[in-house]
Amino acid sequence: MSDRMIYLDHAASSWPKPPEVVSAVVDAIEHHGANPGRGSHRMAIEASRIVFEARVELAALLGIGNPMNISFSMNTSEALNLAIKGFLKQNDHVICTSVEHNSVRRPLEYVKRTKNVSITYVETDVAGRLNLAAVQNAFQPNTKLLVCTHSSNLLGSINPLDALAELCKQRGVKLLVDAAQTAGTYPLDAEKLGIDMLAFPGHKGLLGPQGTGGLYVHPEIELEPLIHGGTGSQSETVEQPTVRPDRYEAGTQNVPGIVGLRAGARYVKQVGSAAIHRHEWELTQRLMEGLLGIEGATVLGPEIGHNRTGIVSFLLQGRESAEVAHILDRQFHIAVRAGHHCAPLAHQSAGTLNSGAVRASVGYSSTPEEIDALLEAVRFIRKAP
Numbered sequence: 145m146s147d148r149m150i151y152l153d154h155a156a157s158s159w160p161k162p163p164e165v166v167s168a169v170v171d172a173i174e175h176h177g178a179n180p181g182r183g184s185h186r187m188a189i190e191a192s193r194i195v196f197e198a199r200v201e202l203a204a205l206l207g208i209g210n211p212m213n214i215s216f217s218m219n220t221s222e223a224l225n226l227a228i229k230g231f232l233k234q235n236d237h238v239i240c241t242s243v244e245h246n247s248v249r250r251p252l253e254y255v256k257r258t259k260n261v262s263i264t265y266v267e268t269d270v271a272g273r274l275n276l277a278a279v280q281n282a283f284q285p286n287t288k289l290l291v292c293t294h295s296s297n298l299l300g301s302i303n304p305l306d307a308l309a310e311l312c313k314q315r316g317v318k319l320l321v322d323a324a325q326t327a328g329t330y331p332l333d334a335e336k337l338g339i340d341m342l343a344f345p346g347h348k349g350l351l352g353p354q355g356t357g358g359l360y361v362h363p364e365i366e367l368e369p370l371i372h373g374g375t376g377s378q379s380e381t382v383e384q385p386t387v388r389p390d391r392y393e394a395g396t397q398n399v400p401g402i403v404g405l406r407a408g409a410r411y412v413k414q415v416g417s418a419a420i421h422r423h424e425w426e427l428t429q430r431l432m433e434g435l436l437g438i439e440g441a442t443v444l445g446p447e448i449g450h451n452r453t454g455i456v457s458f459l460l461q462g463r464e465s466a467e468v469a470h471i472l473d474r475q476f477h478i479a480v481r482a483g484h485h486c487a488p489l490a491h492q493s494a495g496t497l498n499s500g501a502v503r504a505s506v507g508y509s510s511t512p513e514e515i516d517a518l519l520e521a522v523r524f525i526r527k528a529p
Contacts, residue, residue: 150478150514155297155325155455155485155505157347157354161408165351168407172400179396181376191399198406199389202350205409205417206323206342207333208360215392216358216402220324221247222370223343223359226392227320228252228291230367231341234259236288239317241274241303242267243296243490248322252291262286268493271446272301280311289318294332295325298490298503299445300428300455302330309338318365324348325453328412329508330421334360341365349420349507350412352405355398361388371395420508424454427506427515431456434519438526444494444501454506457485460526465500468525476521480504 151159172194178187180195199211208214217223228251232238238255240248242265255261264282268274279290290312295302305321312319318340326332327342328349334342339360346356361367369384373394378385385391412420432448435441440461446452460468469482483500484491491497504518 148477150476150517152504152506152510152514152518153479153481154348154507154510155453155503156481158349158351158507158509160509161353161404162351162411164411165353165404165407169353169400169404172403176399176403179376180399181390182374182396194406195397195399195402198402198409201406201409201413202358205332205350205413206327206344206360207335207337208342209335210363212388213363214358214360215389216356216397217343218355218398219347219357220322220343220345223357224248224320224322225251226359226367226370227341227343227361228289229255230370231289231318231320231365232259232261233288235261235286237262237264237284237286238289238291239264239266239279239282239287240291241265241293242493243272243299243301243487244291244293245297245322245324246486246488247324248291248293249489265489268301270494271444272296272299272490272493273446274301274303276304276307276311279308283311283315283317287315287317289320291320291322293322293324295330295453295455296445296487296490297325297455298457298485298487298501299494300325300452300457301446302326302451302453305337305339312340313338318362325455328408328417328420329424330453331417346401346405346408350405351408351508353401356401356405359392361392367392369394415508421453423508424506424510425452427510427512428452428454428456430512431504431506431515431518434515435522438519438523440526441522444496454510455503456505457501457503459496459499459501460522463525465502468502468522471525472518472521476517476524478518478521480518 180191327344346352465482
């Protein structure tokens with residue numbers, strides 16, 4: 145057995161990063177270490193320039209016309225908190241799905257307690273597929289926001305954003321999309337689709353460093369900032385600046401991370417999100433076909449042949465999910481994730497709330513040989529006493 149790690153946990157964070165990303169981070173630390181927007185000297189100006197370039201790259205990749213409508217965050221969770229807490233007001237109503245990550249559910253439950261916001265969780269089927277008629281029936285006179293994940297981080301199912309956006313448009317409701325599992329790995333055009341707010345990570349499909357992410361906010365939407373503080377602009381006022389993106393970016397930015405994210409976005413743009421999705425889909429089909437041939441293995445999410453992101457969660461009869469992941473790591477040097485994946489609602493929909501699941505998630509760097517190695521290891525575990 146090789147000591148080389150087979151990494152199949154891309155839904156949590158992509159690895160390895162492209163060499164261009166690594167060198168960009170190092171170069172930023174070595175040569176662009178000043179604080180962007182906090183000075184007129186050449187290093188501060190250069191730091192501001194490369195941060196702006198990152199916005200431009202992301203805007204082009206995600207279908208956003210004005211790069212200044214993208215605010216950087218530490219991760220998708222922070223971006224979702226800004227969108228949810230900053231938008232919803234007293235006695236509003238919000239709709240979301242039953243496959244949401246805790247980064248959606250927990251902020252929603254928080255505003256439920258603090259602002260008397262009411263929430264409707266629309267159930268999906270066991271594979272994570274959404275019934276549009278059920279969504280349509282969930283709208284109320286005080287509905288202000290529909291929040292949905294683009295793809296379930298447990299089941300790999302993909303929500304129909306175009307249809308959801310149309311339902312929202314007809315009723316004057318805003319659409320917030322959690323693109324944690326699709327930004328970079330699935331074609332996205334925020335403005336063409338009619339997405340009002342888009343939260344995304346830098347460290348997953350966009351191949352950037354951890355500690356990076358962002359939120360696109362439609363120019364007609366105003367949010368209450370999540371964090372107040374220094375921005376380098378309008379420093380003479382007691383209130384947070386009104387200009388974007390400064391209004392939502394208090395404090396010193398993660399310049400090395402953002403520069404790495406710029407390199408990751410350029411890499412994704414060069415390869416193409418559609419090509420990345422096709423590669424990942426083919427690997428999921430290979431994995432699903434192999435798992436379905438193993439007695440006692442159950443695969444979650446959309447059936448083989450159907451569209452999904454690069455996520456395959458499964459159960460192995462007679463084995464705890466945590467045990468399977470532990471053996472894969474210690475004996476076979478294969479990194480997967482086990483448990484509830486911060487998505488108990490999705491497990492409830494899938495009927496796996498008590499058991500959890502093993503999740504293997506592929507990336508653009510994953511190979512068919514790695515999938516075959518995982519399948520061989522699962523067969524061994526299934527047969528072992």
